Amino acid sequence: MFTKLRRSDGRRQWLRTALAVPYLWLLLFFLAPFVIIVKISLADPLVAVPPFTALIDWTQAGLERIQVTLDNYLFLFRDPYYAVIYLNSIKMAAISTLLCLLLGYPIAYFIARQPARWRNLLLLGIILPFWISFLLRVYAWIGLLSSKGLINNFLLSIGIIDQPLSLIYNDFAVYLGIVYSYLPFMILPLYANLERLDLDLQDAAADLGARRWRVFVDVTLPLSMSGILAGSLLVFIPAIGEYIIPALLGSADTLMIGRALWDEFFINRDWPVASAVSVVLLLILVLPMMWFQKIQARQEGGS
Amino acid sequence: MSRPRSRTLLSIVAFGYAFLYVPILSVIFYSFNDSRLVTLWGGFSLRWYRALLESDEILSAALLSLQVAAVTATLATVLGTLTALALNRLGRFRGRTLLTGMVTSPLVMPEIITGISLLFLFISLAEWIGWPGSRGATTITIAHTTFSLAYVSVIVRSRLSGMNESLEDAAMDLGGRPLRVFFDITVPAIAPAMVAGWLLAFTLSLDDVVIASFVSGPGATTLPMLIFSKVKLGVTPDINALATVIIVLVTLGVLTAALVTRAGHSSQRES
Numbered sequence: 001m002f003t004k005l006r007r008s009d010g011r012r013q014w015l016r017t018a019l020a021v022p023y024l025w026l027l028l029f030f031l032a033p034f035v036i037i038v039k040i041s042l043a044d045p046l047v048a049v050p051p052f053t054a055l056i057d058w059t060q061a062g063l064e065r066i067q068v069t070l071d072n073y074l075f076l077f078r079d080p081y082y083a084v085i086y087l088n089s090i091k092m093a094a095i096s097t098l099l100c101l102l103l104g105y106p107i108a109y110f111i112a113r114q115p116a117r118w119r120n121l122l123l124l125g126i127i128l129p130f131w132i133s134f135l136l137r138v139y140a141w142i143g144l145l146s147s148k149g150l151i152n153n154f155l156l157s158i159g160i161i162d163q164p165l166s167l168i169y170n171d172f173a174v175y176l177g178i179v180y181s182y183l184p185f186m187i188l189p190l191y192a193n194l195e196r197l198d199l200d201l202q203d204a205a206a207d208l209g210a211r212r213w214r215v216f217v218d219v220t221l222p223l224s225m226s227g228i229l230a231g232s233l234l235v236f237i238p239a240i241g242e243y244i245i246p247a248l249l250g251s252a253d254t255l256m257i258g259r260a261l262w263d264e265f266f267i268n269r270d271w272p273v274a275s276a277v278s279v280v281l282l283l284i285l286v287l288p289m290m291w292f293q294k295i296q297a298r299q300e301g302g303s
Numbered sequence: 304m305s306r307p308r309s310r311t312l313l314s315i316v317a318f319g320y321a322f323l324y325v326p327i328l329s330v331i332f333y334s335f336n337d338s339r340l341v342t343l344w345g346g347f348s349l350r351w352y353r354a355l356l357e358s359d360e361i362l363s364a365a366l367l368s369l370q371v372a373a374v375t376a377t378l379a380t381v382l383g384t385l386t387a388l389a390l391n392r393l394g395r396f397r398g399r400t401l402l403t404g405m406v407t408s409p410l411v412m413p414e415i416i417t418g419i420s421l422l423f424l425f426i427s428l429a430e431w432i433g434w435p436g437s438r439g440a441t442t443i444t445i446a447h448t449t450f451s452l453a454y455v456s457v458i459v460r461s462r463l464s465g466m467n468e469s470l471e472d473a474a475m476d477l478g479g480r481p482l483r484v485f486f487d488i489t490v491p492a493i494a495p496a497m498v499a500g501w502l503l504a505f506t507l508s509l510d511d512v513v514i515a516s517f518v519s520g521p522g523a524t525t526l527p528m529l530i531f532s533k534v535k536l537g538v539t540p541d542i543n544a545l546a547t548v549i550i551v552l553v554t555l556g557v558l559t560a561a562l563v564t565r566a567g568h569s570s571q572r573e574s
Binding site: 012013014015016018019021022023025026027028029030031032033034036037040103104106107109110120124125126127128129131132133134135136137139140141142143144146148150180183233237238240241243244247248258261262265271274275278281282285289292293296 | 312315318319322324326329340343389396398402411414421423446448482485527535538549550554556558
């Protein structure tokens with residue numbers, strides 16, 4: 001009894017001490033930045049216009065007079081530009097997620113039903129592109145889609161078209177890029193879910209005379225709902241704030257919040273407004289993020 | 304499975320894999336193209352690889368990226384493993400909820416917000432305590448470590464939750480000091496997860512454009528930042544060659560890792 005107490009105490013003690021390092025790291029480099037971004041979003045935009053001196057001005061001024069303004073947020077709500085961008089980002093992320101699901105589900109379903117030795121190889125084929133640089137994979141599409149690109153050259157040479165199609169620098173290319181980049185994120189959780197499904201249930205339903213489609217709709221689909229949700233959120237959440245894909249494949253009119261935020265920051269150099277845009281984006285993402293963490297926690301508890 | 308349906312499924316799957324690989328293969332193919340017009344085939348050539356080796360800009364950016372990635376991966380593995388151990392072994396403790404939140408949020412945080420907020424932090428710190436004096440490799444490493452330690456901790460936690468504590472308990476009963484037990488028993492048991500975490504952190508760091516663009520300063524350009532600034536203007540043949548080199552290295556790395564973990568799994572099953 002005595003030794004047991006001392007033993008676990010000793011272990012807990014050193015772990016506690018050791019934990020201080022990552023804990024402080026995360027407080028300083030993860031939590032503190034958010035406090036700062038919220039503070040800046042409440043700062044006076046006029047004072048803070050040239051970014052560097054601005055922040056110094058603001059912190060010095062902040063010591064003398066604690067002044068909080070909601071002007072940046074009001075600005076966001078008054079200017080329909082931002083509402084349109086937020087809604088459009090949500091729309092584009094949602095459509096991309098749906099497309100990922102439509103393509104990813106059959107693939108995950110197929111892999112889950114292969115013999116074990118094939119499964120790992122097929123999965124490796126899905127995971128490998130994920131390890132290859134995201135940026136380079138998006139870049140690869142430029143060569144395929146551009147007006148003198150591979151696809152247009154091919155279609156021209158076989159005579160289907162006589163003018164190059166405009167496949168790039170539009171919303172279509174952005175959807176394509178998002179589906180392409182995030183497809184593995186959809187397939188992997190779906191596969192993990194479908195692989196654990198009880199095949200007997202499907203067989204039983206089929207034995208009882210159910211049509212294949214009915215078996216799928218009534219048995220397989222409801223049982224794979226947690227995989228569908230996990231995969232969809234893993235695509236939807238990062239897609240909303242995506243910057244690289246609209247920057248490389250979209251047009252100047254492609255309205256996505258990640259891009260607007262980048263421009264607000266680097267081109268307009270309006271840091272308080274950029275901060276307010278970030279805070280609102282985070283608020284939009286809080287619900288899907290919490291939902292995702294709940295699903296994760298349930299799966300960890302379940303397995 | 305009835306034949307027509309299985310044929311439909313098979314063709315969707317085939318389309319899916321083609322969709323994933325055709326763009327990658329096309330980059331590799333055109334990297335050997337002699338023509339400067341990247342989409343017209345002008346014969347086989349290695350000139351873009353030679354151009355790559357002669358480009359100081361690309362080589363120094365690659366060196367910076369590799370340094371940042373190696374330090375990031377090592378820091379993230381140490382910090383992420385400690386976090387995973389604490390969350391898995393300490394039970395309830397004060398600040399646990401906050402720690403869980405801080406360690407899982409980076410997984411779903413938009414990169415652009417992580418980038419902006421960390422830049423604000425670095426600027427504020429520079430005002431208050433004079434550090435960091437200039438932004439560059441150090442600030443990029445800190446930023447990358449912060450988000451990749453979350454990934455490491457997820458991987459290590461899943462390994463820990465499948466592990467039996469009795470071996471550690473026995474070692475402690477036999478009078479082993481906590482640190483000794485940790486390095487002799489715990490670390491070997493979770494080593495595969497730590498290696499996987501290190502590799503993932505290394506890759507994530509090597510891949511990041513957005514966060515690095517915010518927290519870097521003048522004079523520190525990582526390889527992805529350089530590639531991004533070049534490809535914004537369209538396809539360039541030397542980037543095709545660079546992409547091919549990266550694709551080949553990553554593929555070899557992933558295949559090796561897959562073989563190693565497979566060997567690890569089977570030896571685990573035997574013991």
